[in-house]
Amino acid sequence: MSDSRFDARFDPGQADGRWQRAWDDAQTFRADDSSTKPRSYVLEMFPYPSGRIHIGHVRNYTMGDVLARYKRMTGHEVLHPMGWDAFGMPAENAAMEKKVHPGAWTYQNIANMKAQLKRLGFALDWSRELATCDPDYYGHEQALFVDLFEAGLVYRKESAVNWDPVDQTVLANEQVIDGKGWRSGAPVEKRKLSQWFLKITDFADELLEGLGTLEEWPDKVRLMQENWIGKSSGLQFSFKLSDGGSLEVYSTRPDTIFGASFVAVAPDHPVAQAAAANNPEAEAFIEQCKRGGTTAAELETAEKLGFDTGITATHPFSGAELPVYIANFVLMEYGTGAVMAVPGHDQRDFEFATKYGLPIVRVVAANAAEADAPLSEAEAGDGILVNSDFLDGMSVEEAKRAVIGRAESEGWGQGKTVWRLRDWGVSRQRYWGTPIPFIHCSACGVVPVPKDQLPVVLPEDVDLSVPGNPLVRHPTWKHVDCPQCGGKAERETDTLDTFVDSSWYFLRFASQPADRPFDPAEVARWLPVNQYIGGVEHAILHLLYARFWTRALARTGKLEVREPFASLFTQGMVTHETYFREIDGREVFYSPAEIERTSAGATLTEDGQPVEIGRVIKMSKSKKNTVDPDEIVARYGADAVRWFMLSDSPPERDLPWSEAGIEGCWRFVQRLWRLFGQYDGGAQGEDKALARKTHQAIAAVGEDIEALSFNKAVARIYELTAAAEKAAPSADRSAAIRTILLLASPMMPHLAEEGWAAIGQQGLVADAPWPEADPALLVEDEVTIAVQHKGKLRDTLTAPKGASKEALEALALASEKVQRSLDGADIRKVIVVPDRLVNIVT
RNA sequence: GCGGGCGUGGCGGAAUGGUAGACGCCGGGGACUUAAAAUCCCCUGGGCUUUGCCCGUGUGGGUUCGAGUCCCACCGCCCGCACCA
Numbered sequence: 001m002s003d004s005r006f007d008a009r010f011d012p013g014q015a016d017g018r019w020q021r022a023w024d025d026a027q028t029f030r031a032d033d034s035s036t037k038p039r040s041y042v043l044e045m046f047p048y049p050s051g052r053i054h055i056g057h058v059r060n061y062t063m064g065d066v067l068a069r070y071k072r073m074t075g076h077e078v079l080h081p082m083g084w085d086a087f088g089m090p091a092e093n094a095a096m097e098k099k100v101h102p103g104a105w106t107y108q109n110i111a112n113m114k115a116q117l118k119r120l121g122f123a124l125d126w127s128r129e130l131a132t133c134d135p136d137y138y139g140h141e142q143a144l145f146v147d148l149f150e151a152g153l154v155y156r157k158e159s160a161v162n163w164d165p166v167d168q169t170v171l172a173n174e175q176v177i178d179g180k181g182w183r184s185g186a187p188v189e190k191r192k193l194s195q196w197f198l199k200i201t202d203f204a205d206e207l208l209e210g211l212g213t214l215e216e217w218p219d220k221v222r223l224m225q226e227n228w229i230g231k232s233s234g235l236q237f238s239f240k241l242s243d244g245g246s247l248e249v250y251s252t253r254p255d256t257i258f259g260a261s262f263v264a265v266a267p268d269h270p271v272a273q274a275a276a277a278n279n280p281e282a283e284a285f286i287e288q289c290k291r292g293g294t295t296a297a298e299l300e301t302a303e304k305l306g307f308d309t310g311i312t313a314t315h316p317f318s319g320a321e322l323p324v325y326i327a328n329f330v331l332m333e334y335g336t337g338a339v340m341a342v343p344g345h346d347q348r349d350f351e352f353a354t355k356y357g358l359p360i361v362r363v364v365a366a367n368a369a370e371a372d373a374p375l376s377e378a379e380a381g382d383g384i385l386v387n388s389d390f391l392d393g394m395s396v397e398e399a400k401r402a403v404i405g406r407a408e409s410e411g412w413g414q415g416k417t418v419w420r421l422r423d424w425g426v427s428r429q430r431y432w433g434t435p436i437p438f439i440h441c442s443a444c445g446v447v448p449v450p451k452d453q454l455p456v457v458l459p460e461d462v463d464l465s466v467p468g469n470p471l472v473r474h475p476t477w478k479h480v481d482c483p484q485c486g487g488k489a490e491r492e493t494d495t496l497d498t499f500v501d502s503s504w505y506f507l508r509f510a511s512q513p514a515d516r517p518f519d520p521a522e523v524a525r526w527l528p529v530n531q532y533i534g535g536v537e538h539a540i541l542h543l544l545y546a547r548f549w550t551r552a553l554a555r556t557g558k559l560e561v562r563e564p565f566a567s568l569f570t571q572g573m574v575t576h577e578t579y580f581r582e583i584d585g586r587e588v589f590y591s592p593a594e595i596e597r598t599s600a601g602a603t604l605t606e607d608g609q610p611v612e613i614g615r616v617i618k619m620s621k622s623k624k625n626t627v628d629p630d631e632i633v634a635r636y637g638a639d640a641v642r643w644f645m646l647s648d649s650p651p652e653r654d655l656p657w658s659e660a661g662i663e664g665c666w667r668f669v670q671r672l673w674r675l676f677g678q679y680d681g682g683a684q685g686e687d688k689a690l691a692r693k694t695h696q697a698i699a700a701v702g703e704d705i706e707a708l709s710f711n712k713a714v715a716r717i718y719e720l721t722a723a724a725e726k727a728a729p730s731a732d733r734s735a736a737i738r739t740i741l742l743l744a745s746p747m748m749p750h751l752a753e754e755g756w757a758a759i760g761q762q763g764l765v766a767d768a769p770w771p772e773a774d775p776a777l778l779v780e781d782e783v784t785i786a787v788q789h790k791g792k793l794r795d796t797l798t799a800p801k802g803a804s805k806e807a808l809e810a811l812a813l814a815s816e817k818v819q820r821s822l823d824g825a826d827i828r829k830v831i832v833v834p835d836r837l838v839n840i841v842t
Numbered sequence: 843g844c845g846g847g848c849g850u851g852g853c854g855g856a857a858u859g860g861u862a863g864a865c866g867c868c869g870g871g872g873a874c875u876u877a878a879a880a881u882c883c884c885c886u887g888g889g890c891u892u893u894g895c896c897c898g899u900g901u902g903g904g905u906u907c908g909a910g911u912c913c914c915a916c917c918g919c920c921c922g923c924a925c926c927a
Contacts, residue, residue, distance in 0.1 A: 172925040300843040648854045715865035786861040
């Protein structure tokens with residue numbers, strides 16, 4: 001049966017745009033706040049408007065889109081919004097390089113990227129679009145920040161920044177390369193500035209406890225957050241110093257106290273500062289530490305260095321005098337900024353002790369006989385205490401309790417819980433961010449901008465060709481009258497970390513009143529987000545800050561929701577082969593567009609000569625292994641690209657882009673189109689086997705989409721397609737074809753709409769209900785049983801489903817192949833797993 | 843360095859502790875065609891003495907009737923480390 005409408009190939013060039021307009025015109029994907037249907041909030045992490053969407057965005061948004069469309073088809077009112085994380089450094093860099101205003105650059109990028117997203121046919125509610133750089137958005141953020149200030153969750157303190165002494169500007173960590181400023185090349189210094197902080201540590205316990213309720217988050221992300229929050233219990237105690245002072249240290253291993261051979265303090269610890277005051281060498285050492293990197297990774301990979309202050313600390317039990325060192329690996333931010341160092345059982349201390357010839361004593365061993373076994377590295381494991389006076393023979397846990405008990409009863413220390421989590425520094429000395437809505441008055445101090453004077457809008461007339469924050473240099477902007485006393489005062493010129501912007505955008509999507517950040521009742525109807533999707537790189541910071549911000553608002557009574565994201569999914573990256581040649585000892589990379597790729601190798605189109613095929617890595621501009629979503633959509637249509645994003649690789653893993661892969665997807669689009677052409681609404685007759693496969697596919701694809709296992713759903717659709725193609729015409733075959741169209745529609749919506757209309761169905765397939773699986777057709781009546789002997793497969797048998805163990809055993813023993821394998825051996829045992837296998841043990 | 847993850851054919855991957863390699867890509871063979879494209883059919887982990895047998899899920903051990911799956915150790919790669927977003 002052929003149909004003239006299907007004579008031509010499916011042409012995405014004209015079909016894609018037509019259906020995108022049809023959805024727009026019908027407002028198909030607009031979320032109805034007053035709907036009585038069950039709600040589903042599907043959200044992907046919003047993009048930074050860099051100018052072009054990246055293939056990684058396409059993957060991320062395709063996953064969310066399939067889920068959103070599926071949820072609509074299964075009867076949900078779906079909120080699936082999109083917006084722009086629009087503040088940040090790239091806009092300032094562009095302003096410097098291209099002499100464009102950050103705002104103009106950003107809005108142009110948004111326009112470009114929005115058009116790109118539209119061409120992919122995403123089922124988004126664009127009526128809720130927002131950009132964080134819009135005063136309409138950041139003005140509300142300023143109000144929330146003032147609320148948190150009034151709730152006592154905002155404060156100011158001194159904190160170090162990377163200072164470029166040549167450009168006279170603060171640098172982000174990524175702008176510091178090998179300890180030097182990226183533009184000036186000057187050695188970066190640490191400089192202390194008074195900055196704004198949010199009290200995330202007030203919520204450490206809550207954020208940790210809350211992880212337990214996030215059952216639909218990946219375990220790995222929960223574990224990473226747990227480790228980041230880093231709750232530890234230990235002993236804080238005081239050493240008496242030889243100079244008459246005392247020194248508070250914190251240790252999570254008080255059981256190892258008899259193994260302490262020195263004490264180490266951070267370079268910015270008061271004891272170190274005091275040593276520097278009367279010792280030029282100590283001062284020089286501290287200066288050297290300041291020149292090192294600021295990041296934890298740099299500090300911990302750097303060679304362990306120390307400076308002996310000459311001061312000693314008295315061991316609380318043995319009375320031994322331990323040298324006090326200034327050490328570059330001790331962090332002022334954690335605990336008390338000073339540690340008792342136990343080289344035998346801490347690797348950093350071990351390296352340090354080895355370098356400076358300090359004693360390394362074993363105080364934990366597997367058993368008493370091992371007490372004096374030499375240590376070639378620190379042993380952090382469990383065991384019993386040795387060489388430890390009254391602790392000898394105790395377990396690590398018993399010893400911890402014993403030491404804390406003695407310290408508390410003798411009054412020189414106490415058990416203490418310490419968190420690794422530090423308060424969130426939100427000050428940025430930059431222009432393109434949310435102005436912190438405060439005013440500095442010499443009479444009244446730091447005063448919030450009154451709510452009726454918000455938003456504090458960024459000035460437009462700024463000069464970004466000079467390094468440094470233009471808000472500081474601006475002739476008029478910062479000069480204001482104090483809202484309290486009316487006297488002359490100055491605006492705060494720091495702007496907020498962009499992580500603040502992304503800590504509540506999901507609330508604003510759910511509710512957008514003009515006069516307030518959101519309406520709590522409306523938010524409560526949509527939140528928590530049912531499915532949040534984004535990259536693992538956000539596993540800690542963004543997700544923890546968003547959880548904190550939500551809880552902080554809840555504490556101030558602004559919100560009922562405590563955990564914003566009920567279910568989280570972290571998708572993998574899109575990768576691609578790299579192509580390069582070594583020229584003068586340097587690797588020169590070529591983009592895929594410049595390459596002819598065959599199964600044998602790759603050549604450069606320009607000169608026909610071979611190039612080397614490098615590793616498959618994350619797409620990046622510097623390696624030129626990117627592909628442009630627009631180009632591939634223009635070549636293959638949105639549906640083939642979407643299908644490729646979902647096929648093959650499981651969504652949490654990396655997806656290698658390949659030309660052959662997208663070609664295969666294109667062919668499948670056309671194959672489905674031909675199959676739709678075989679649809680005959682009037683076909684008669686049964687095909688029980690195909691009907692069974694159809695209903696099994698309905699059940700499986702639904703489950704796979706719910707589990708976000710798109711690659712498996714895709715495989716199921718391939719299977720059913722192959723079965724339907726082979727089947728003879730029948731009513732069941734037509735039902736199978738119609739079902740395939742529906743099952744594929746969230747993934748290939750344009751093809752599905754075109755096919756839906758062509759087979760004479762009413763309305764949009766986007767509005768059609770998801771097919772229901774008939775439970776009676778899901779079960780097979782025959783199963784294949786594997787028969788093993790000596791742990792190896794010997795035969796497979798067909799048996800009725802639910803056959804008894806005895807029947808299966810008899811069937812297995814009757815097999816000729818099995819008898820040959822047994823070769824008359826005595827049967828010791830037969831294991832039968834019903835409907836699965838028989839294992840004969842001889 | 844610390845924390846987290848991943849590792850299965852030529853490639854992407856599938857597999858409630860129970861038939862390893864579903865499904866797709868690449869490749870090979872064939873059909874159709876004047877020819878090509880498109881399409882369709884068959885084959886496709888390795889080896890061997892090929893009615894069948896042996897090997898095989900990063901490496902080395904272990905638990906089990908049975909391990910890709912669980913445990914221990916190691917190797918490699920990837921992500922995060924608080925001012926990139």
